[in-house]
Amino acid sequence: MRRLTQHVGLATGVKIANSWLLTDKQGRRFLVDTGYFTDRPALRAHLWLAGVRGKGDLTAVLLTHRHSDHAANAAWLREKFDCPVACHAEDAPFLRLERRPKKMAVGKAPLYQDWLNLFEDAYPARTQVDETYEDGRWKWGFRVVPAPGHTEGSVMLVHEPTRTLFSGDNILAGVPPLRFIEHLSLAAPGFSQDTDLCNGHVLRFLRDLPRVDTLCSGHGPIVREKTGEKLKALLETCECRWPHLAEPAGR
Numbered sequence: 001m002r003r004l005t006q007h008v009g010l011a012t013g014v015k016i017a018n019s020w021l022l023t024d025k026q027g028r029r030f031l032v033d034t035g036y037f038t039d040r041p042a043l044r045a046h047l048w049l050a051g052v053r054g055k056g057d058l059t060a061v062l063l064t065h066r067h068s069d070h071a072a073n074a075a076w077l078r079e080k081f082d083c084p085v086a087c088h089a090e091d092a093p094f095l096r097l098e099r100r101p102k103k104m105a106v107g108k109a110p111l112y113q114d115w116l117n118l119f120e121d122a123y124p125a126r127t128q129v130d131e132t133y134e135d136g137r138w139k140w141g142f143r144v145v146p147a148p149g150h151t152e153g154s155v156m157l158v159h160e161p162t163r164t165l166f167s168g169d170n171i172l173a174g175v176p177p178l179r180f181i182e183h184l185s186l187a188a189p190g191f192s193q194d195t196d197l198c199n200g201h202v203l204r205f206l207r208d209l210p211r212v213d214t215l216c217s218g219h220g221p222i223v224r225e226k227t228g229e230k231l232k233a234l235l236e237t238c239e240c241r242w243p244h245l246a247e248p249a250g251r
């Protein structure tokens, strides 16, 4: 686990999406997103080195959304560390396999994205869900910002005590799997169900942006310098490019 700030570590061996370990001032440890199935050995090693080794060492697994590059190891983590898994209520039925998601590979995305979507359609993440988020101020210092549209229950999580934004795939900090080029952007259309809906929620959040010192996105590098300014710049760019999102519809 590579420690990037006083509170945030990144499992650098988890390659496709980012898996962040947040340690708060009370010593509680939260894993935000869990990587893909193939990332499990690397994730296990990173957690071991960070001292997360057995039951009780992890307070909770927090999912930004149900896609398998973020949620595939949640069930294993839940079992191994005896910790709750939390996600938004709109994503929970899919993770519990109570509902089947709409197919993602529909031939409209670039070829490599459709290939990845084929895997997502064939091997969706599954896990029991112990808790579902409440929109707004939730618990452990987290504020939940719903951004449905990437998935039904995609969210961003703001950890208010450390001013850290976990944006999931709703705000991207780079192009996966690269982590050395910082480029902020909104949700990728090829992987999103309703990009306009998601972007509308994100832009509304950015217009009323709380103080954020650190951006931990679902993909790309950590952003910890001039983070607020960069997010405001993203807002301005997107408002110019997509003026129809100026007044996003409510949930």
Ligand SMILES: [Fe+2]
Pocket: 065, 067, 150, 169, 191
């Ligand atoms: Fe995603």
